[in-house]
Amino acid sequence: MKQALLEDTVIHADETTVQVLKEDGKAAASESRMWVYASGEGSKKPIRIFEYQPDRSGKRPAKFLKDFGLHAVVDGLGNPVEFLLSAGNDHDSVHAVELLKKVRIGGSAVLADRAYGARTIREYISAHGASYVIPPQSNVSDPWPVDWHLYKERHLVECFFQKIKWFRRIATRYDKSDASFLAFVYLASIAILLL
Template sequence: MKTSRCAVENGLGRSRGGYSSKLHIVCDGQGIPLGITVTAGQINEPTQFIDLMDSIPLKLQSKANRPQYLAGDKAYVARYIFEWLEERAIGNVIPNRKNENKNPNFCRERYRQRNVVERLIGQLKHFRRIATRYDKTLESYLAMIKIAFLRITLRTIK
């Protein structure tokens, strides 16, 4: 079954979990969300990396506020991602796939901190409206996600 262009534009498509959306999220080390993009379920992660990084507010992209490291899973192993990080002097903590050479920058201790973003996604799924995607348009769905992010951030800062 083909996915219509209108559905893809609204972030809907086939994935392992069924007909849904895929959230691409970046957060800081404390679990405070910095940026998000939403795509159709069948879109893979590496294709959204630069859009995701561009969704971070410019103030946080400045050299003074730039992170030292970026942790990601094996899906983010791509030459252009490593080059993008290197241009900005950001270290990568991305494990290589089994069939590739070892990443010299990989640090298991830093990689364990990646669970912060997984916990953030778990907190986001506590909002039923987001977990089940009641919204038809991408704009209204993103608005609800950002409201949820604000609530999570306020809880985190306390």
């Protein structure tokens, strides 16, 4: 039933409070959440899935709807520059070069975490006149030097993702279609830039 719901063009997701008596590890007066996932109005198969969760964390629907990932490039101030959507089960580094091709990187320093330390990514960055600040993974036989002081600025992309999750529609991935989700990412980014 879940697979049929995920194939629908529109999925509605919402949560409501519930009180469960005699729940292990929780007081009887504490609140839990019931997440509801429903097919769209014009769906051929009306589907409702109820999922009990102990909290209202945005991770709950994101896990339920995990079918795409969002990749972003931000500038030196943490402002969004470019986005790319990918399948949720792809490793982040698979799409790094594709995303970097959308941005002029010459003369800049590209900061990324260890997952992006693949040779093809580093070679692409170097070939386009930029430097990379990417720590090698612990199992690399020939590690490269890293400017750890500059690497601390990588928090800017993490801060951007934290800001974009202020928008519940993004944090919980209400939009099923990639185009709708990406459109709202752009709208949310504009709102962040205007703040």
